[in-house]
Amino acid sequence: MNPLLYLDYAGVAVFAATGALAASRKELDVIGFLFLASFTGIGGGTVRDVILGLPIFWVINPAYVLVCASVAVLVFFTAHLVESRYKLLLWLDALGMAAYAAIGAAKGLEATGSPTVAIIMGMLTATFGGILRDLLAGEPSVLLKPEIYVSAAMTGAAIYTLAELAELPTELSTVVAFV
Amino acid sequence: MNPLLYLDYAGVAVFAATGALAASRKELDVIGFLFLASFTGIGGGTVRDVILGLPIFWVINPAYVLVCASVAVLVFFTAHLVESRYKLLLWLDALGMAAYAAIGAAKGLEATGSPTVAIIMGMLTATFGGILRDLLAGEPSVLLKPEIYVSAAMTGAAIYTLAELAELPTELSTVVAFV
Amino acid sequence: MNPLLYLDYAGVAVFAATGALAASRKELDVIGFLFLASFTGIGGGTVRDVILGLPIFWVINPAYVLVCASVAVLVFFTAHLVESRYKLLLWLDALGMAAYAAIGAAKGLEATGSPTVAIIMGMLTATFGGILRDLLAGEPSVLLKPEIYVSAAMTGAAIYTLAELAELPTELSTVVAFV
Known part of the structure; x- marks a missing residue:
């Protein structure tokens, strides 16, 4: 479970960063940053746990929320730097999504x-945070863009499920390469 | 439970079709069709099961998701035909909603x-998929339109609840007649 | 638990009223009033209970939904009066949010x-109904406005958590005073 745990923190942090960047584009105050970062960071995993009937991961371990809050504050004070590194973030986003798809x-x-359920949960976990972010920020849903966003999540989830015995790093790099 | 089960598949398929048609109106790619069809098809039932504390119906029986996926692919390749049969679909939609309201x-x-809870769950199950579809597709929510949409769901749920001993076919035809 | 119970009804009623007022601004029919009032009134508490794995409060006690329905019908017939008392309602909204934050x-x-979880649940309970209302009514999310809305909820939740032994009335007046 350990590599999955690290992946989980990384995925939460990266998604939280994209939520905070959306808050930055909308010129929200720091509370808006906190909310959008948190919804984006933990939204997908929350829906996953609710649907699977598991205890919600961040209720058991609130450190996830603190990660989102830290990222939100960090981005709030450094958004001008991060915004110019948007390309980097797109890569991180793909990485986070692959991680999330695998965990889901x-x-x-x-x-x-x-x-079947595993693949669906992988896609849902990987995409729901971004869907929430776009809904709340009033931007066109990522689903409506002709991007490989969702395809990446689906591929990641499918690969993980088909190769649940393969080591995770291999899986990850495959998906990232694909993206 | 058997007639309810068939109704359930029919309701899922019909709602998935309306989601796929929304994807068609937005000119999405096939992934967008899959997502909108699935959210619309199983969204209402998912919320229903979560709120009632039941296991999610499509986690127990993933065939429901495969129904959504099949409908999505079917509509993707035949949207030009189905779109021109929109009137038919509105009738199917009303049928699906009546079915969903009864099941909920x-x-x-x-x-x-x-x-009281039964009536609410009937309405919620019948309408939530369409609400999700409109949110995700960026269209004005079906709730905002002066349609008999929600009224139909409410009537269906109320009739079923009041007459839980009546045979289902009677119930259904009543609601469809009403719509 | 008794003061919390009264607070709960009051919070539900006040939020339902803001949902019904949103329906009024959108010139919906009575069904739209019922839906927006209900989603706003019980949405936050529903998400709270789902995430905490508790039975949903209004499934156990459907009186909450009847409160929403009553408020919706009341506002439907008196919206012209209530609308002109909008300032009063903003105060009630803040009161309701403080109550909800404390209950959450x-x-x-x-x-x-x-x-940590307590503070998050307080914020979530207090804000989610309003978030749902804005999403469904197609208005810019309350999160996007530079208001003290969310800040009030956060403060209320934090104060309650830090001072869980303090008497509730004190807590409430503190938050309202702050707002």
Whole structure:
């Protein structure tokens, strides 16, 4: 579970950063940063745990929320720097999504034993945070853009599920390469 | 439970079709079709099961998701045909909503024994998929339109609850007639 | 628990009123009033209970939904009066939010024992109804406005959590005073 745990923190942090950047584009105050970062960072995992009937991950371990809050404050004070590194963030976003897809698929597989459910949970975990972010920020949903966003999540979840025995780093690099 | 099960598949398929049609109006790619069809098809039932504390229906039986995916792909390749049959689809939509309202009310009544909760769950199940679809597609919510949409759901749920002993076909035709 | 129970009804009623007023601004029919009032009134508490793994409060006690429905009908017939008392309602809104934040924090603290989770649940309970209302009514999210809305909720939740032994009336007046 340890590599998955680190992936989880990384995924939360990266998604929180994209939420905070959305707050920055909308010129919100620091509370808006906190909210958008948190919804984006933990929204996907929350829906995943609710649907699988598991205890919500950040209720068990609130450190995840503190990660989101820290990222939000960090981005609030450094947005001018990060914004110019937007390309970097897109890469991080893809990385976070691949991580999330893998974790969602792992949890779904563990909880139900069904590959179909595992793939769906992987996609849902990876995309729901971004969907929430766009809804709340009043931007066109990422679903409406002809991007490989969702495709990346689906591929990640499918690869993880099909190759649940493969080592995770291999899986990750495959997906990132694909993206 | 058997007639309810068939109704359930039919309701999921019809709602998935309306989600896929929304994807078609927005000229999304096939992934967008899959997502909108799935959210619309199973969104209402998911919220219903979460609120009632039941296991999510499509986690137990992923065939529901495959129904959504099949409908999405079907509509993706035949949207030009289906779009011109929009009137037919509106009728199907009303049918699906009546079915969903009945199922939601049945589940709510079974899980809590409260008629008030049963009526609410019927309405929620019947309308939430469409609400999600409109939110995600960036269209004005169906709630904002002066349609009989929600009224139909409410009537269906109320009729089912009041007449839980009546045979389902009667119930259905009543609601469809009303719409 | 008794003062919390009264606060809960008051919070639900006040939020339902803001939902119904949003329906009034959008010139919806009575069904739209019912839906927006209900989603706003019980949305925050529903998400709170789902995340904490508790039974949903209005499934146990459907009187909450009847409160929303009554408020919706009341506002539907008296909106011209209430609208001109909008200032009063803003005050009530702040009061309702402080009440909700305290209840959410109390439930979160009771269910998990974690102050971090308690503060988050307080904020979430207090703000989610308004977020839903704005999403469904197609208005810019309250999160995007440079208001003290969320700050008030956060303060209320934090104060309640830090001073869980203090008497509630004191807590309430503090927050309202702050707002």
